[in-house]
Amino acid sequence: MSQEVKSTCCYCGVGCGVLIRAEGGVITSVRGDPEHPANLGRLCTKGASLHLTAGTANRLVHPALRPARGEPAQGVAWDDALEHASERFAQIIRTHGPDAVAFYISGQLMTEDYYVFNKLAKGLIGTNNVDTNSRLCMSSAVAGYKQTLGADAPPSCYDDIDQAGVILIAGANPAIAHPIVFRRIEDARVANPDLKVIVVDPRRTESAAIADLHLPIKPGSDIALFNGMLHVMIGEGLIDETYIAEHTEGFAEQAAIVAEYTPMRVAELCGIPASDIVRAARWFATRGPALSLYCQGLNQSAHGTHNNAALIQLHLACGQIGKAGAGPFSLTGQPNAMGGREVGGLANLLSAHRDLANPQHRAEVAALWGIPEVPAKPGKAAVDLFKALASGEIKAVWIACTNPAQSLPHQAAVRAGLANAEFVVLQECFADTDTAAYADLLLPATGWGEKHGTVTNSERRITRVQAAVPPTGEARHDWQIVVDFARRLGRKLDHAAVDRLFPYASVEEIFNEHRASTAGRDLDITGLSYALLEQQGPQQWPFPQGATAGRARLYADGRFPTANGRARFVSVQHQATAEQADKTYPLSLLSGRMRDQWHGMSRTGIVPRLFNLEDEPLLQMHPCDMRHRQLEDGDLVRLFNRRGEIVVRVAAGSGLVRGRTWLPMHWGNRFMNGAGANALLGDAVDPWSQQPELKHTTVEVAKSGLEYPLAVIRRCTDLDDALRQLELARSLFDEFPYATASLYGRASPLVVFRAATAAPMPAALLQTIDATFGLTGDTGAIVFSDARRHIAKKAVALDGQLLGVRLAGETQALNWLRQAMAEGELDASLLRFALAPTAAPPASLAPRQIVCKCADVSDDQIISAVAGGADLAALQDTLKCGTFCGGCMPDIKRLLTRQPQQHPEAA
Known part of the structure; x- marks a missing residue:
């Protein structure tokens, strides 16, 4: 059914x-x-x-315990697993105190999961060592809102995009990271041709491509830009003096600071024309409602809090807040980072936007939970938490739904901390994350489609999440795991209130307790319930008792949740990045997201078509920087600094200025022989938010000296087979200084393995590679060998279909061969080209263009369907193109208007 x-x-x-x-x-x-x-x-x-x-091939389906570090984990029963965990935690707490244990959780948990983790640490154990990967994502946005507006509450909503007169996108690339928001921006431009879009980004991104004004500022110079814009606004009388006088404080102090930020000085600090600074300021102040959208480019900085504050202050100075189309709008990185913030899921927070440092707030939460007190000692934020594991200050860590062995900066230090820990628990959906290798105990959690609870998005909108299928294997809901563990731990610690602290028999009971904790707070949701969310759909907070709807925009009355009701101007000055380029490391390395991948690719990395855009990590450089180092497109390079080195392929990046490089942040040990970009990034943190500077470091790039390439393409029968082959490919990583493995393809999944060595590969290694990919033997094999040039190639067919190809010493045909195998268009004549390529591939294989990337539909599929009589409705019904984000609709309509004779089959 x-x-x-x-x-x-x-x-x-x-x-x-x-x-x-x-x-x-x-x-x-x-x-x-x-x-x-x-x-x-x-x-x-x-x-x-x-x-x-949603398959099971790489899922963690049973609890598993390692007898010793480095040994394979062995399956255990849930009771045994949780008894073991509670005994280890109890022993450490009794011996070393509650601050010897810690929890590191995730912005992908449900709000209810977050709530019980917070209660477990701060209410039962008595430690504030519970932090989340939201520390890497949104903590500077949190601190920026609180310093200026008084509370962690984004004041705007998605509808404001439709009504804005100017949109300032700063430190964000929504075309890639928030595509549905970007579609809305595109729609707004069509509806309002007068809309101005300003994009502030050191790189000319996909979002900058639609900008009326792109400001490619130097990395880390955001405050200088915003102060310079405020300087122009003040000097030209573009500020709202009445709003400032009636609704804010601290303006005079900041005005005195920005007096020094003339356009000429800011142009020097930012590396952009002074005229563009003036134009941006005038547009922001005069083009109608001003909306700003910002994300990790501002947040992931050693001065991220003040980056946020400097931007928010532009809105306060112009009165551009609390009305339709206006306001500072932080784009949340993770699906429920907002929900975690709501329940106090950071080491410095408590439930319902209370602050740990506030004695009254601690007393309120203690009363809510029925305990004598909440500990006052600050907990360890993410970076310090893993440093404390390395030093031995923290002995045990419980990690849930996140992958710190890939996502945190300065990976060598993070992994040293995990290796030094006495006990590591990983509560996770997937069995093969980088962090899983360090776990003593692995606990299977439910994943997408199986979970239930609530989540909150960027515009403060709470959605009720329902499970579509039962849990996989023995997986349990995160909240259930926490509650079971808490009860066991509480009894071992003789905690008299444990049963009263964790009485929950359902996830709704947790929501109701969280809801009650918000009464009278800025995020009051006492008027919400599961029943209302199910009947009336997602709702924005605040939604207090008696309300009939949530509030779309905050601060329309000019009243702010501060002691005197006024918003605050914060005195902020330009600060440089934590690391500055020098003769040793002269290049800036910027990191960011790819459109089709997510975080460490534990989920997206099992979908072949999501690798069709890029299936290996590519370092983008300015062509001049490449020429200076005698590099060409496709060369393998050493990317290094004082913290480490990785080998990646280089490509000329048209969106970069000289001295800047860019590398995606997703790649780690699961898909390459190395920890990826985060191995090179430093652990300097913002003093207010404790968020690390994940967006920038300094590096040098040099030729790798790996002159002998290898590539293997292996066709797989289905996804399960592909994931098994991918795991086998990973087993070869240690054999090579450079190696990557990924999926690729459409209907037929492929595994693509790349590697390189400094010297020709010995026959024994080639035999190992062939055996790994099932390409041994002579049956169905075609072999090409050139001993003089150390080239050795082999193709194997099985049952009339090409099974795989191994290219060693020369891989010119790799990209063409990969596409041909994915399209199933490889005959014997084309295979001969693949093994002994000429200057160009045969013309019989036309280049493929994916029009609808969401449904993976190519132009030739659409043209064929149109030639057969399909109209737009038929295309959407049969191919599903144009039914997801809508970004492909102009191309589909263009193809619909083509004359039938243009299609080769119709000619």
Whole structure:
């Protein structure tokens, strides 16, 4: 029996609603929920492929315990697993005190999961050592809002995009990181041709491509830019003096600071024309409602809090807040980072936006939980938490739904901390994350499509999440695992109130307790309930008792949640990045997201078509920087600094100025021989938010000296087979100074393995490679060998279909061969080219262009369907193109207008 269940996407903070179709306990498809206000039915490439991640091949399905570090984990019963965990934690707490243990959790948990983790640490154990990967994501946005507006409450909503007169995008690339928000920006430009878009980014990104004004500032110079814009606004009388006088404080002090930030000085600090600074200021102040959208480019900085404050102050100075189309709007990175903040899921927070440092707030939470007190000692934020593991100050850590062995900066130090810990618990969906290798105990948690609870998106909108299928294997809901563990631990510690602290028999009971804790707070949701969310759909907070709807925009009355009701101007000055380029490390390395991948790719990395854009990590450089180092497109290079080195392929990047490089942050040990970009990034943190500077470091690039390339492409029967082959490919990483492995393809998944060595590969290594990929023997084999040039190639066919190809010493045909195998268009004549390529591939294989990336539909598929009589409705019904994010609709309509004779089959 088929059913469709409402849920949300588990990727970014846009919070798109999805409809999950399941049949027989198996997820079969997903589509955007047309009734969800966040996306109105749209989905991006990642969301549109969610159903393809719902298999079991790489899932953690049973609790598992390692007898000793380095040994394989062995399956255990849930009771034994939790008894062991509670005994180890109890022993450490009794011996070393409650601050000897810690919890590191995730912005992808449900709000209810977050709540019980927070209560476990701060209420039962008595430690504030509970932090989250939101520390890497949104903590500077939190601190920026609190310093200026008084509370962690984004004042704007998605509808403001439609009504803005100018949109300032700073330190964000929504075209890639928040695609559905970007579609809305594109729609707004069509509806209002007068709309101005300003993009502030050191790189000319996909978002900057639509900008009326792109400001490619020097990394870390955001405060200088915003102070310079405020200087112009004050000097030209563009500020709202009445609003400033009636609703803010501290303006005079900041005005005195920005008096020094003349356009000429700021132009020097930022590396952009002074005229562009003036133009940006005038547009912001005069073009109608001003909306700013910002994300990790501001947050992930050693001065991220003041980056945020400097931008927010532009809104306060112009009165551009609390009204339609205006306001500072932080784009949340993770699907429920906001929910975690709401329940105090950071080491410095308590439930309902209370502050740990506030004695009254601690007393309120203690009374709510029925305990004598909440500890006052600050907890360890993420970076310090893992340093404390390395030093031995923290002995045990419980990690849930996150992958610090890939995501945190300065990976060598993080991994040293994990290796030094006495006891590491990993509560996770996936068995093969980088962090899993360090876990003593692995606990299987439910994943997307199986979970239930609530999440909050970037615009403060709470959505009720329903499970579409039962848990996989023995997986349990995160809140259930925490509650069971808490009860066991409490009894071992003789905690008299443990049963009263954790009485929950259902997830709704947890929500109701959280709801009660918000009474009278800025995020009051006492008027919400599961029943209301299910009947009336997602709702924004605040939604107090008696309300009939949430509040779309905050601060319309000019009153702010501060002691005197006024917003604050904060005295902020330009600060440089934590590391400055010098003769040894003359290049800036910027890190960022790819459109089709998410975090460490534990989920997106199992979808072949999500690698079709890029299936290996590519370092982008300015062509001049490449020429200076005698580098060409496709060369393998050493990317290094004082913290480490990785080997990656280089490509000329048209969006970069000289001295800047860019590398995606997603790649780690699961897909390459190395820890990726985060191995090179430093652990300097913002003093207010404790968020690390994950966006910038300094590096040098040099030729790798790896002159002998290897590539293997292996066709797989299905996804399970592909994931098994991918795991086998990873087993070869240690054999090579450079190696990557990924999936690729459309209907038929491929595994693509790349490697390189400094010297020709010996025959024994080639035999090992062939055996790993099932390419041994002479049956169905075609071999090409050139001993003089150390080239050795082999192709193996099975049952009339090409099984795989190994190219050693020369890989010119790799990209062409990869596409041909993915399209199933490889005959004997084309295979001869692959093994002994000429200057160009045969013309019989036309280049493929994917028009609808969400549904993975190519131009030739659309042209063929149109030649057969399909109209737009038929294309959407049969191919599903244009039914997800909508970004491909102009191209589809263009193809619909082509004359039939233009298609080769119709000629």
